[in-house]
Amino acid sequence: MAEYNLAVIAGDGIGPEVIAEGRKALEAVASDTPGLSFRLTDFPWGSDYYRETGRMMPEDGLARLAGFDAVLFGAVGDPNIPDHVTLQGLLLPMRRAFDQAICVRPAVLYPGVVSPIAGKAAGDIDMVIFRENTEGEYAPVGGRLYPGSPHETVIQTGVFTRRGTERIIRAAFEHSVRRGGKGKVTSVTKSNAQAFSMVFWDEVFEGVAAEFPQIETESLLVDRAAMDLVRWPEEFDVIVASNLFADILSDIAAVVTGSMGLAPSANVNPERRFPSMFEPVHGAAFDIVGRGLANPLATIFAVAMLLDHLGEHTAANRVNAAVLQTLNERTTLTGDLGGGASTQQVGDEIVRLLG
Numbered sequence: 001m002a003e004y005n006l007a008v009i010a011g012d013g014i015g016p017e018v019i020a021e022g023r024k025a026l027e028a029v030a031s032d033t034p035g036l037s038f039r040l041t042d043f044p045w046g047s048d049y050y051r052e053t054g055r056m057m058p059e060d061g062l063a064r065l066a067g068f069d070a071v072l073f074g075a076v077g078d079p080n081i082p083d084h085v086t087l088q089g090l091l092l093p094m095r096r097a098f099d100q101a102i103c104v105r106p107a108v109l110y111p112g113v114v115s116p117i118a119g120k121a122a123g124d125i126d127m128v129i130f131r132e133n134t135e136g137e138y139a140p141v142g143g144r145l146y147p148g149s150p151h152e153t154v155i156q157t158g159v160f161t162r163r164g165t166e167r168i169i170r171a172a173f174e175h176s177v178r179r180g181g182k183g184k185v186t187s188v189t190k191s192n193a194q195a196f197s198m199v200f201w202d203e204v205f206e207g208v209a210a211e212f213p214q215i216e217t218e219s220l221l222v223d224r225a226a227m228d229l230v231r232w233p234e235e236f237d238v239i240v241a242s243n244l245f246a247d248i249l250s251d252i253a254a255v256v257t258g259s260m261g262l263a264p265s266a267n268v269n270p271e272r273r274f275p276s277m278f279e280p281v282h283g284a285a286f287d288i289v290g291r292g293l294a295n296p297l298a299t300i301f302a303v304a305m306l307l308d309h310l311g312e313h314t315a316a317n318r319v320n321a322a323v324l325q326t327l328n329e330r331t332t333l334t335g336d337l338g339g340g341a342s343t344q345q346v347g348d349e350i351v352r353l354l355g
Contacts, residue, residue: 003037004310007068007275011046012086013284014294014343015074021296021347022072022303025322028354029307029315036315041068047078047086056089062097070306071277074299077284088140096134098274100267101164102171103131103246104305105281107253107263112327113337117233117256125257127236128179130172131246133267135159136197138243160197160242165204171270172240173212181237184216185209188225188241188249201242222249229253254281259336261295264302266309278306292342295334297323300350322353 008023010016023040030036043064045057056076058064065071076091077083094100109115109125139159146152169187176185187205191198202219209217220228222245228235229252241249254263263281280298288294300323307316326332332349333339341349 002035002310002312003039004069005039005041005067006306007065007071008040008042009045009071009073009090010042011074011076011090011284012048012078013075013286013289014282015046015076015284017289017292017294017343018280018296018299019072019074021343021350022299024347024351025300025303025319025354026072026307028351029318032354033312033315033318036312045090046076047081050078050081050085050089056086057093062093065094066098066274068275069310070275072303072306073277073279075280075282075284077286079286092138092140094277095267098277099134099269099271100274100277101132101134101167102266102268102270103133104175104266104268105129105131105246105250105253105263106301107250107257109257110262110324110327112330113258113262115256115258117230120234120256125233125236126181127233127253128175128238129246129250129253130168130175130238130240131250132164132168132241132243134243135161135164136243158197158242160200162204165201166208167270169205169208169240172238173208173215176215176238177212179238182216183214184218184237185212186225186236186239187217187219188222188239188245189219190222190245192221197242205240225249226252230256233257250281259295261298261334261336262301264298264305266302266305268309276306276309278302278309292344293335294343295336296343296347296350297326300347318354319350322350325353326350 010019050056076086106128111122137158141157142155144154172185189198189201191202233256254260260282265279265281267277269276304316304319332341
């Protein structure tokens, strides 16, 4: 019997709303899969916790999470708390402490979903973005000198290690081999302007690519990649980029495939020494909190990625199939996809299809 211990951090904004539906999907697939069960432990950390304690999570928070099999995460952010406080206080520490170096963000134009780009049919856009997740431009290295004075100086340092750069690039190539299809990996940098970090990235990319001669490769500057994502998104297969560039490009990819409400993310510790984390990409979305408008399908897709990571491939496929059927039938969708259903109604439909 497989019982998994999962930490659940609903977090801020619409996080609790979409996580509630993700939990329902987990419980539904477990109830109909012999031998599969989950022990879910909730942690009420986030902006409300910060207002009460001055911290986004307790001092021993990471130690308390370390023993779980995986983390299901909702959202972080608050309009009344600076973003660097919320992000640096909860989400980024988990990624770094648990060495969740491989961030995987699929973006697919599914049947029943309309792209804002004219003339794109279901399946025309089908890509996966691999984001380096623990260093790069988001490394907390830097400082402020002479604050508040005319000589104030701010330094923010990007950190690119050979281990981290090679690890994410290799993960992208290995995924391309498993994925089949076009067999193409696109590296995105800005090496014409960033002569140290990005030139180094290009060199590592060329070295890893030489080990995969069957895979087509290309290197694009980030501005060119952003343009191509909105005019020729069907040309992309697997994209690999640094922490900052992949963060931005994955949001563009989510929008051109129909909605941020369909974009899941896996933050993977490749050595499996620590728990990996699974979340929707859309963020806290405070403008729609409590109105039943949030699309829970990104969270449910993230649940499927979590199941797949745990080796429960049949259960993962069932969850994915239920989401695809919901999208294709178009009878129970939230407003971002042209429907009129509530967050809970969409979750209930997934549970019905899993029954």
